[in-house]
Amino acid sequence: MMFSAFCPTHDSTILMTRRNVIGFANTEHGPVLQWRCNCGQEGVLGRHGSTAAAAVTPQPSAA
Numbered sequence: 205m206m207f208s209a210f211c212p213t214h215d216s217t218i219l220m221t222r223r224n225v226i227g228f229a230n231t232e233h234g235p236v237l238q239w240r241c242n243c244g245q246e247g248v249l250g251r252h253g254s255t256a257a258a259a260v261t262p263q264p265s266a267a
């Protein structure tokens with residue numbers, strides 16, 4: 205399993221393997237993969253691409 209995610213610390217897209225996967229989570233937007241870059245940056249990878257952990261903000265729900 206290999207995937208790429210944007211790492212803001214590297215400021216580029218990093219190719220990762222399952223060794224970088226630290227878990228999965230279900231969000232209101234669907235399941236996401238939680239990753240940790242070699243540099244220690246963590247983030248999530250969902251259907252719509254990668255998002256750095258620091259950039260994840262709760263989306264206000266109209267419901």
Ligand SMILES: [Zn+2]
Pocket residue numbers: 211212213214218241242243244245
């Ligand atoms: Zn990195």
